Amino acid sequence: MLAIRLHAFGPAENLVLEEVGDPSPGPGQVRVAVRAAGVHLLDTALREGLPGPAPRLPDLPTIPGREVAGVVDALGEGTPESWLGRRVVAHLGFNPGGYAELAAVDAGRLHEIPAALDFAEAVAMIGTGRTAMGILQFAGLGPGSVAVVPAAAGGIGTLLVQYAKNAGATVVGLAGGPEKTARVAANGADLAVDYTDPGWPAKVRAHLGGRTATVVFDGVGGDAAREAVALLGPGGRHLVFGWSGKGLHDGAPYLVEGVSEQVLGPVMLERAGGPDPVRTLELRALAEAAEGRLTPAVHRFPLAGAAAAHRALETRGTTGKVVLEP
Template sequence: MHAIRLHAFGPAENLRYERTEDPVPGPGQVRIAVAAAGIHLLDTALREGMAGPYPAPVELPTIPGREVAGVVESLGDRTDPGWLGKRVVVHLGMAPGRYAELAVSDAARLHEIPGNLDEAEAVAMIGTGRTTMSILQFTDLGPDDIAIVPAAAGGIGTLLVQYAKNAGALVIGLAGGPAKVSRVVENGADLAVDYKEAHWPDQVRGYLGERRATVVFDSVGGATARAAVDLLGKGGKHIVFGWSGEGLHDGAPLTFTDEELAERGITSEGVLGPVMIQKAGGDVRTLEERSLAEAASGRLRPIVQRFPLAEAAEAHRALETRGTMGKVVLTPQTP
């Protein structure tokens, strides 16, 4: 099979499209002919040798990637034969190996893809969608809410805008550049503004009048997040799940002292990592099922930007420079 292999930590150019041995499914496992493999911003940090939430950097050489969808084409011993030929999607957690034409997974982790989703959309929902469901555990959106979504043209931002609108909230999306702002409007935001323009907070204030935001879904950190939090009213929530605006590799989340929070009358909560899992009672599979169900029903619809498998390096560069919209997915050409 062909796969993307990383032999040395470093820039995107270190991702090599190579031929390697086909993986063999073990007992209770399946082998999937991959139609879509998801790319996460965390993958770019792992590529550079940063451990992130992992206990240590991955061992080299490695095939990156943890999200995959395709058709089950072979089974290991003692695997339910009912899986053979099914379209499936799976998130492998900490296990790499998905930027490839073939991938192996424990059958217990699989989800059958709903009939009205393609494989790339299913990959978006098993990873980005699962995270979105996790974030939404920390607030109860309704018609009285005014939600600000920075990075609203991204994978999670796209889904947050849709979910908040479905809940009856007024939604303000922030995005960088006219094309992304237009996409956020198409996605249903009541107001979309370009955070690259210095006066964007004034645009929001002019739109809201005497009203104030009730929640900021912060994945960017830095000056953009601080300006968004300044638009919160008393009792507002600042929910932090990233800081890509400052750069994943060397950035830091926007934080406040207890005194600042008390003075503003707001709360600020980081919801990444173990906190998300604990909130779900340790049951991430339920979050995956909920995410796929939301997409199958049409309530949530991911935006997907596809790159051929051989162009994984270009996909990483585009993601790192914020040159993408929605979920970034690799599409192998399987035999």
């Protein structure tokens, strides 16, 4: 099979397309003929050899990628035969192997893809959608809400805008540049503004006409977060789930005491509850998409374009969830 391999930590150019042996599914596993593989910002950090939320760096050489969708074409010992031939999607956790034409996956991680979704959309919902569902547990959105969404053209931001609109909230979406801003407007935001324009907060205040924001969904940090938090009124909430902008504090989140709440990791899973909170959020995300309430944005690259996908993600040159298609 063809796969993207990393032999040395470093720049995106270190991701190379190679011919490697086909994986064999072990006991309780399936083999998936991959039709779409998710690319995550964490993948770029691991590629560089940087510490992050992963328990450890991968052993080299490695095939990156932790989200796959495709068709089951082989079964390991003890795996139910009913999986064979089914369209499936799975998050691999911290196990790599997704950037390839074939991937071995634990059957317990599989979800059958709803008929309404293609492979790339399913990958977007199993990772990005799952995270969005986790964040939204803390939002309390309703008809009186005013939601501000930085990075509203991104994978998570796109879903947050849609969900907030469905809940009856007024939605302000922030994005960098006219192309991304136009996408945010087309996605349903009541106001889409370019946060690279120094006057954007004044535009938001003028649009709200005396109202204040009730919630800021912040995965960016930096100056955009600081200015967005200043739009909150009394009792407003700043939900922090990332700091990709690396503006203030050398990449640390922008936090305001009594206003900001970090909602990643164990906090998110504790709120989800159930015997398997990760799967709970995955099921919610897939159901929202299957019923047409959420439509993920997908930025597609060919498998051979993995390096280009990483560069685009690192330079904020993407819109929506980045997906490789073998």
